Amino acid sequence: MGSLHHLREETLELVRVLDPDGNLVGEPAPDLTDEKLVEFYRWMVLARTFDERCLNLQRQGRMGTYAPLAGQEAAQVGSAFALQPEDWVFPSYREHAVTMIHGLPMEKVLLYWMGREEGNQIPPEVNVFTVAVPIATQIPHAVGAAWAARIRGDRRAFIVYFGDGATSEGDFHEGCNFAGVFKAPVVFFCQNNQFAISVPLHRQTASETIAQKAVAYGFPGVRVDGNDVLAVYKVTKEALDRARAGEGPTLIEALTYRYGPHTTADDPTRYRGRDEVEEWRQRRDPLNRMRRFLMARGLLDEAQDQTLAEEARQRVAAAVQAVEAMPKASPAAIFDYVYAQLPWHLEEQRRELLAELGEAGAAGGSFAGGGAPGPGAGGPGGAAAGGSGTAGGQGATAAGGAPGAAPGRDGQQGGGR
Ligand SMILES: Cc1ncc(C[n+]2csc(CCOP(=O)(O)OP(=O)(O)O)c2C)c(N)n1
Numbered sequence: 001m002g003s004l005h006h007l008r009e010e011t012l013e014l015v016r017v018l019d020p021d022g023n024l025v026g027e028p029a030p031d032l033t034d035e036k037l038v039e040f041y042r043w044m045v046l047a048r049t050f051d052e053r054c055l056n057l058q059r060q061g062r063m064g065t066y067a068p069l070a071g072q073e074a075a076q077v078g079s080a081f082a083l084q085p086e087d088w089v090f091p092s093y094r095e096h097a098v099t100m101i102h103g104l105p106m107e108k109v110l111l112y113w114m115g116r117e118e119g120n121q122i123p124p125e126v127n128v129f130t131v132a133v134p135i136a137t138q139i140p141h142a143v144g145a146a147w148a149a150r151i152r153g154d155r156r157a158f159i160v161y162f163g164d165g166a167t168s169e170g171d172f173h174e175g176c177n178f179a180g181v182f183k184a185p186v187v188f189f190c191q192n193n194q195f196a197i198s199v200p201l202h203r204q205t206a207s208e209t210i211a212q213k214a215v216a217y218g219f220p221g222v223r224v225d226g227n228d229v230l231a232v233y234k235v236t237k238e239a240l241d242r243a244r245a246g247e248g249p250t251l252i253e254a255l256t257y258r259y260g261p262h263t264t265a266d267d268p269t270r271y272r273g274r275d276e277v278e279e280w281r282q283r284r285d286p287l288n289r290m291r292r293f294l295m296a297r298g299l300l301d302e303a304q305d306q307t308l309a310e311e312a313r314q315r316v317a318a319a320v321q322a323v324e325a326m327p328k329a330s331p332a333a334i335f336d337y338v339y340a341q342l343p344w345h346l347e348e349q350r351r352e353l354l355a356e357l358g359e360a361g362a363a364g365g366s367f368a369g370g371g372a373p374g375p376g377a378g379g380p381g382g383a384a385a386g387g388s389g390t391a392g393g394q395g396a397t398a399a400g401g402a403p404g405a406a407p408g409r410d411g412q413q414g415g416g417r
């Protein structure tokens with residue numbers, strides 16, 4: 001029993017650098033400069049601003065289904081900043097901050113949720129895989145890519161994001177087992193936001209923690225306070241370094257909470273109390289925690305905080321304006337992206353559709369967001385409507401560092417970190 005007890009203690013421990021009031025309880029990673037600390041906060045503010053704007057756009061009918069990230073900013077920003085530019089990110093559908101920090105232009109994220117195929121076209125220089133809506137399917141993809149890199153002697157790391165609900169899928173267990181056996185250079189990053197749509201964690205697993213599942217697969221599992229950006233950075237960096245050094249995978253459980261609905265198609269008041277949400281917002285908010293820490297260190301004051309918020313609003317507004325100014329997508333775009341060479345029968349259908357659309361369909365027009373296929377939204381949403389133009393050309397416009405493109409880590413436009 002003694003050793004079993006030891007195992008339990010290890011995997012239940014919650015790694016923290018900041019307490020909920022922003023006081024240091026551990027030490028920030030030694031490579032974090034003052035500028036970098038402020039940059040973490042700047043990105044958390046940008047992530048929340050982006051998120052609030054997307055919710056509003058959806059409510060106004062200017063965006064399809066949207067999956068909000070509010071509450072999970074520290075888990076995303078801390079882990080994304082631990083990556084090297086050559087590392088690869090395999091996201092689920094909620095990691096907007098991660099993918100933007102790793103170089104995906106903000107316009108691309110908006111386009112995806114507006115139901116535009118251009119949102120699935122990742123610029124070749126950006127090491128981010130496409131959004132995965134089917135739960136956990138990105139896990140074997142990431143493990144396979146990581147294993148391939150190891151075979152080639154490529155010293156880069158891979159990180160795959162998923163939720164607590166995804167740990168019930170076979171893909172999670174198969175991915176972990178394979179990565180453990182073959183020492184794939186991959187970090188399994190679970191954002192445990194405590195719900196899979198309406199299903200609470202205790203209905204998802206009988207394990208006390210998600211981190212402890214790693215033990216069964218023969219690699220370390222770490223449980224971190226997912227609302228503590230410094231702790232998340234620290235554990236993710238260690239895990240990525242381990243992967244690069246050939247020591248194999250790590251499972252990180254970032255304990256966090258989603259404030260909003262699962263997606264805009266969900267009503268969370270039907271399965272959880274407002275008190276619980278308020279408790280997390282008031283007591284454990286990731287932005288408040290980092291703000292207090294920075295202010296106590298003299299790295300941020302009220303005026304700078306206001307400026308930073310205003311800059312975030314302007315950057316998001318510019319990105320929204322850029323994508324809404326794009327011509328409408330053609331319904332025929334549904335034929336454009338699956339096959340390199342369209343099979344004859346689909347070519348025939350495409351011609352038929354174009355003939356049906358006639359002049360009106362080919363004329364283009366102003367942009368309107370279509371319904372993006374949303375996770376949990378019950379099947380594909382509406383396709384983007386009307387208009388013409390090959391999406392490849394439009395995609396190039398969106399990726400070309402238009403005003404408001406997400407900054408890279410070093411602050412350049414266009415996400416070229
Ligand atoms: C294979 C599969 N099954 C079911 C769904 C429907 N679905 C969409 S999101 C979701 C819950 C996922 O929860 P979790 O993994 O905790 O991620 P979170 O949404 O909380 O970030 C489910 C069941 C799906 N998209 N794919």
Ligand SMILES: [Mg+2]
Pocket residue numbers: 163164165191192193194195196197
């Ligand atoms: Mg979840």
